[in-house]
Structures are given as structure tokens and as C-alpha cells.
Amino acid sequence: MIQWVGPLNSGAAAGVAGSATANASSNHKLQGKVHAVYVKYNDAPPAGTTDVTVATVGAAPHVPAITILSIANAATDVLKYPRVQVHGTDGAALTMDGTRILTDKIAIDDSVKVTIAQADAADNVDVWLCLESD
Numbered sequence: 843m844i845q846w847v848g849p850l851n852s853g854a855a856a857g858v859a860g861s862a863t864a865n866a867s868s869n870h871k872l873q874g875k876v877h878a879v880y881v882k883y884n885d886a887p888p889a890g891t892t893d894v895t896v897a898t899v900g901a902a903p904h905v906p907a908i909t910i911l912s913i914a915n916a917a918t919d920v921l922k923y924p925r926v927q928v929h930g931t932d933g934a935a936l937t938m939d940g941t942r943i944l945t946d947k948i949a950i951d952d953s954v955k956v957t958i959a960q961a962d963a964a965d966n967v968d969v970w971l972c973l974e975s976d
Contacts, residue, residue: 843974843975843976844877844972844973844974845972845973845975846880846970846971846972846973847872847970847971847972847973848880848968848969848970848971849882849968849969849970850866850868850896850954850956850968850969850970850971851866851956851966851967851968851969852864852865852866852894852956852957852958852966852967852968852969853865853866853958853966854885854963854964854965854966855887855958855961855962855963855964855965855966856963857963858963859888859962859963860888860891860960860961860962861891861959861960862960862961862962862963862964862965863957863958863959863960863961864957864958864961864965864966865955865956865957865958866955866956867899867953867954867955867956868953868954868955869953870953871951871952871953872950872951872952872953872954872971872973873950873951873973873975874949874950874973874974874975875946875947875948875949875950875973875974875975876910876924876947876948876949876950876971876972876973877923877947877972877973877974878921878922878923878971878972879896879910879911879921879922879923879924879969879970879971879972880919880920880921880922880969880970880972881894881896881911881913881919881920881921881922881967881968881969882919882967882968882969882970883917883918883919883965883967884965884966884967884968885962885964885965885966886917886962886965887917887958887961887962887965887967888917888960888961888962889915889916889917889918890915891915891960891961892915892916892917892958892959892960892961892965893912893913893914893915893957893958893959893960894911894912894913894916894956894957894958894959894967894969895909895911895912895913895955895956895957895959896909896910896911896912896954896955896956896957896969896971897909897910897954897955897957898910898950898952898953898954898955899952899953899954899955900952901952901953904951904952905952907955908948908950908952910924910948910950910954910971911924915960924948925945925946925947925948926945926946926947926948927943927944927945928944928945928946947974950973954969954971956969
């Protein structure tokens with residue numbers, strides 16, 4: 843089943859203009875493979891400095907934090923389809939022909955944290971994840 847989960851909000855940034863930060867985590871565990879991530883900027887983040895990171899929390903007993911999406915110096919709403927390079931059983935990164943990388947969707951089983959950095963005070967983002975689950 844594929845479903846959109848969200849919005850997950852970063853919380854309002856606090857601090858000096860151009861360097862304000864905030865982060866917030868989902869209050870429940872999300873499971874599945876990430877098909878897409880939609881980021882909606884709220885208030886008026888500065889496009890030249892605003893960074894957004896979407897990652898799993900990584901607290902025990904879950905695996906360490908996994909970055910799902912990282913966007914630097916932007917402030918325009920966007921839909922992204924993040925992928926990771928897959929590896930063989932020997933740990934070597936796989937390619938299709940030696941140059942084109944082989945990718946797959948990112949699997950998650952943890953709470954998700956949304957962080958905004960280098961923004962202005964009160965700026966925040968909403969994030970939706972399109973997840974495939976059994």
C-alpha cells in the first residue's frame with residue numbers, strides 16, 4: 843500500500859535572521875520505503891541560506907539516523923524522489939555498467955525528524971512522506 847504521511851512540521855525557527863534553527867520529530871514510528879518527499883516552506887525563509895534535513899531519529903533500539911533528504915540554500919516548495927545506491931553482499935557499491943549507479947528506495951522503521959537551519963525566526967517547513975508499506 844502507498845500512502846502520504848504528514849505534515850511533519852519542523853517547528854518554528856528561533857534565533858538570528860539567516861541562522862535561526864528548529865527541529866521536531868514525529869510522535870510515532872513510520873515504516874516503509876520512501877517513494878517521495880514533499881517540502882513546503884512556511885513564513886518567508888531566506889532562499890540563499892535555508893537548509894532542510896529529513897532523517898530518521900536513530901535512537902536505540904533503531905539503527906543510527908538515516909538521512910532521507912537534505913536540501914541546502916533553498917526556500918521553494920519542492921517534490922523530491924530520494925534514492926540510495928545499493929550494494930552487493932560484499933559491500934561494494936553496484937552499478938549497471940560500471941558508471942551508472944544502481945539505486946533503490948530508502949527503507950525506514952523509526953520516527954522521522956525534520957530540521958530547518960540558517961532560516962529566519964518563525965520560519966518552518968511542513969514535510970510529507972510518500973511511503974510504501976506491506
